[in-house]
Amino acid sequence: MMDKEQAKAKAKQAKGKIKETAGDATDNPRMETEGTAEKMTGKVQETAAKATERMKREKR
Template identity: 55%
Template structure:
């Protein structure tokens, strides 16, 4: 996994988790859903990069 993409995936996951938690704390379902979506996007990016690593070998 390239360091740049790995960092981007981790940043998206963290940003999504923060947004999800904040949305839950204030009772904003829209923000909670956005946070979940960003976290899932980061998870997908990380999985894609891991698959690239598998096929490089």
């Protein structure tokens, strides 16, 4: 089950991918790097949210 934090993380990943692609298409390395960083941040947040959700389930 995806919780609110996981959904936010997925949205951040998608936003980062769009920014990364736009930076590549416009030959803007700064935008591309920002997109990559945002995408990676989203992945880290998703992993943390999954771990938190797993811990909550195990407590039950």
